[in-house]
Amino acid sequence: MQYIENHTFDEIQVGDSAHLVRTLKPEDIELFAVMSGDVNPAHVDAEFTHSDLFHKVIVHGMWGGALISALLGTELPGPGAVYRNQNLTYHHPVGIGDTVDVRVTVVAKDAASQALTLDCLCTNEAGETVIAGQAEVIAPAEKLRRPRAVLPEMHLHEPGARYRELIDATSDIAPVCTAVVHPCDDVSLEGALEAASQGLIEPILVGPRGKIEATARAAGLKLDGIAIEDVPHSHAAADRAVALVREGKAAALMKGKLHTDELMEAVVRHDTGLRTERRISHVFALDVPHYPKPLFVTDAAINIFPDLDTKRDIVQNAIELAHALGIARPKVAILSAVETVYPKIPSTLDAAALCKMADRGQITGGILDGPLAFDNAVSKAAAETKGIVSEVAGDADILVVPDLEAGNMVAKQLIHLAGAEAAGIALGARVPIMLTSRADGVMSRLASCAMAQLLTAHRLHRAARLAAKAAAEDAAEAAAAQG
Template identity: 70%
Template sequence: MQYIENRTYDEISVGDTATLVRDLGAKDIELFAVMSGDVNPAHVDTEFAKSDMFHKVIAHGMWGGSLISAVLGTELPGPGTIYLKQSLSFLKPVGLGDRVTVRVTVKEKIDEAHRLILACDCTNQKGEVVIDGEAEVIAPTEKVRRPRVLLPEVHLHETGEQYRQLLAATHDLDPIPTAVVHPCDTLSLIGALESAKEGLIIPYLIGPTAKILAAAKEANRELGSVKIIDVPHSHAAARKAVDMVRDGTVMALMKGKLHTDEIMEAVVDREFGLKTERRISHVFVLDVPHYPKPLFITDAAINIYPDLNDKRDIIQNAIELAHALGIDMPKVAVLSAIETVYPKINSTVDAAALCKMADRGQITGGLLDGPLAFDNAISKSAAEAKGITSAVAGDADILVVPDLEAGNMVAKQLIYLAGAESAGIVLGARVPIILTSRADGTLSRLASSALAQLFAHHLLQVKP
């Protein structure tokens, strides 16, 4: 066990010194900005910093000052020290990757009230003094030796960062013509208009013109040259949207203010719909705090109790979406309650069969493993504790759930308890379907549109 121990006033002599060495990383700057609220772009905006006087991101000046405080409070004099004064001169900037050595040296002892005057300086790896100053403290008179407290591990997550990267990946792509089905409320209309503004889609607004215009007025949005296709109601809007896919006018569908069943009924119509040989399924793409990459969950919206063949198609759909996002060999975790095959739990048997199907080329383009419990799929430490040796466990890209109930619960728990942002699309039809929820914000709607745009362009590349 490590201990923290002070030096009392009587134990300290003039000339005594203590040091601390710290390398400046991006996380240090981000943590200090979060703690202090100082978001000066010189510290947190890379593009701005390039044009600033130092031409690089630099640390907050008081980051170095806080290191001096750390030495005084933990080393010399240590626990029990009372800070009275501190003067600092900031002589040079500290940039990312710099190694800072902090040194405090006792200059003077003042017996009255057991005060100390200490010289304080910070130097970089070149030996240059970056901060210089002097501190006055009251030194402790009683000995303190305590176990060193272990600090919690801090994970920084910028909400929506994964989605901003997703949007950035679409910048060089042409927007895709998209049938927006019954956008007769402000949320769905704004989602379509913002997606158009970002260059993701070219919207065709299908629905009762009066209702669409009323929604635009309520949202205080101008429709400009956006094309409106007038139909009497939501069922007609769904049928018209499907027709526009079949005649080649649009490359994607977007759900507006109507029930999912309404739009999907038109999509799966045997004679006039958009079915392919592949089972239609939904894929959530979640931006989860503390998970280092987008997390796919399928199927949590379309297939209630999929059988083995359905699950094969569900997996293949998700793998193809991962390919469209630039993930060459996505890691697919087939979930169950346990990580061993147990005949009384059907999902474990399905998981084992799906992995063997992948071995035999019936599922391609991804790396499968299962059955895996949720913790083993996303946590390396949990997988190691269970003795699981797997390239997928602890690093999954895609989570394949046993049924819709399980998938819906997993996705909603991540959204509402873990703070995940959600986006998602329906695949397996002729074109991707942007299936948003009433609870989705604008960023989630944009991310869903970006998924559809990337997937539609991917289809153009892979079609013979």
């Protein structure tokens, strides 16, 4: 155990000093801003600082003052000291990466009041004075030795930061013409219109015109220049939205105020729907505090008890999405309750089979491992404790759950207990389908639109690449025939 021990007034001599060294990190600024509420752009807005006096993000002045206080309270005099007065002059800004040496030196003692006067000096790595001043404290009369407090581990998370990265990645991509199905509440309508304003989608609002316009009026939203397909109710809206895709007038679907089953019933019809050779599945894209990257959970919304063939499609759909989002070799964890194959737990058998299917080329584009318990999939420490040697364990991009119940629980626990943000998209149909929850906010809807836009662009690029390859092969065959 570490201890803090003070220096009493009688022990302290003029000329005694103490110092500490700190290197400023971005999280120091963020923590100080959270604690103080000081969100002055000079400290937290990098874009603003391009035009301000210092041309860089600088820390709050009182961060240096807090370091002086730390020295006085823990080193000289230490525990039992009473802060009475402080004057500081700020000479030079402190930016991220600067190393500050903080020193306090006793310059006077007053026996009558037991007061100390200390010079305070903060310098940077270049030797420049950052802060200078004096402090007055009452020194303790009695010797104290206390255990050093163990501070809590702090993790900073900016809600929606990874979603903004997704949106930023679409800046050079054309908006996707999207049929927005029954946007008859303010959240779904606002989400669609905001996505349009940010260049993510070109919306076609499909639903009862009167309801859509009334929703817009109540929410203060403008529908100028927005196409509306007038249909009588939500079932008709789902049918018409699917028809727009089949007619080539829309390249994506976005769920509004209707139940997922209504929309998917129209999507999966054999004669008029949007089926492909793959099973349709859903992917939650989660921005989880404390996890270093986006986490995808599948399938937690469409396939209730998927068999092995369906799970193969679920995995392949999620890998394709990861590729579209710039993850070249996504790490796929096949979840179960344990990390060993156990015949009495069918999901472990499916996990082993899926991994072997990947070995044989039946699943491509990702690195699979399973069965893995949830902790082994997301925690390197847990995986190491179990002796699991794996590229995937502790660093998964995609979590493939055994069934819908397990997936729904995993996703919602991360959302409601871990503070995760959730976006959602359905894959395996002719076009991506944005399946957000009615409780999702605008940012989740924007992130879903960004994923659909990136996936659409990825498919177009792949189709163009394959067409070019086929043309080159045809040309080579023709040249060979002529030769």
